[in-house]
Amino acid sequence: MAHFRRIYAMLRRRLGLQLTSLGPTTLERAVQRRMRALRIEDWEEYAQHLKRHPAELDALVEEVVVPETWFFRDQAYFDALAELLLHPPFCSAAPLRVLSVPCATGEEAYSIAITLLSCGRTKNDFQVVGVDVSQHAVARAEEALYGRRSFRGTDEEFQRSYFHAEGDLFRLVSRVRQTVSFRRGNVIDSLFMGGLGQFHVIFCKNLLIYLCGWARQRAVEQLHRLLTPEGRLFAGTAEISLFLDHGFAAVSERY
Template structure:
């Protein structure tokens, strides 16, 4: 693979090009547009040209997302909202990272509203590295490809059809705060709270280098409240990545609960590396 490019992308945004389908083709396409044939020369260009670096990340990042993806995580989220795990008295905070073009955070909001929660009982922050994805998320207008789940039980009251497009109603759209952020950044999101009760980080870890996965998980573990819930993707098994967490009692929720006391992630304190072989068919 392209060693200088892998090094640069791995250090800056944590991407593992070997895990991204067709990454080499996409990179060659950008090189051809610039008339650059040598990979080392292109890596040097990226190091000195922030606009081109951002354009490449937009090209190779995997934005595959749709509303209520896998369904069960959102059904389990509703169970949490209706249980003693969601007591009254304070606003519950939820993070969606990366949020891509907004389908996931809007799905979170709609699931909570349809569970009977009022907007003032929760707050959803959503962050992504891509300015283009965030622009589309804020517009909240979606094509049919964003709706793939059959017999989906969510959304009727908060999604409005406009020809072939679907628009998120203001009551759901206004419940999400979007921000640009790099998942590798260990600092809290700009303007966001230090801690969250629920974190969705789905289908990101499989595309990161081992070091980037460790950094992201350690960061999220620090930001998750004791007793809070972490939702991962269907190819990111919680018992592998979060061995100290308690798995969700809900099939295919792909969620786990942080211990109320003690250290959430053993790998952070012992230095034990988490290794896993991923399928590219995600």
């Protein structure tokens, strides 16, 4: 279907998205939702609308991204981060800068901050920055109000220590929130990424699996640029080989 291919091409240019990573009907259903919202019945008309209104591409992006995450997803990564903090240059870096990209709704960035605070770091000697292309996800990260699914990797003690109940939801305490800032941005946008400054540690989990070849290459280049010379990147298990193929060297085979 020619209209479908044009819509996908625009999305691919923007996000570097690999269609097969989404499942066969995800994009089709996302476009249909946008067409209903705009009261457009015809695919050709939607493709034209998308071409003429740059903001519509942002709205479509929100429909296709997968902001699935939870606190302390893969606990071993946070244990390894705590271990890293014992050694130079990480033990003396002040402020220690850590990037969580993509951060989705913020649980990974906040888990990093909680790890650093638990290791005795204070709010003045580290900065955690979370980046995601989804405006909706970043807004939720800043709100720091979470439902039960965000706690699937943690116990009740964790919830009691760091959250206040608000109805059925749980708000993260301000002493953690104030150590993390969030930015909406695209990892393949070199101008945006360059403006973030350098980081001693980068968490990049569950991003490259959604990207096509050229976008993976560009994302890895951006992250390489952002990492300090002795910095460490924590990659998703399925993505380690993609970083190794594009210029990173393994320090551990697990992250």
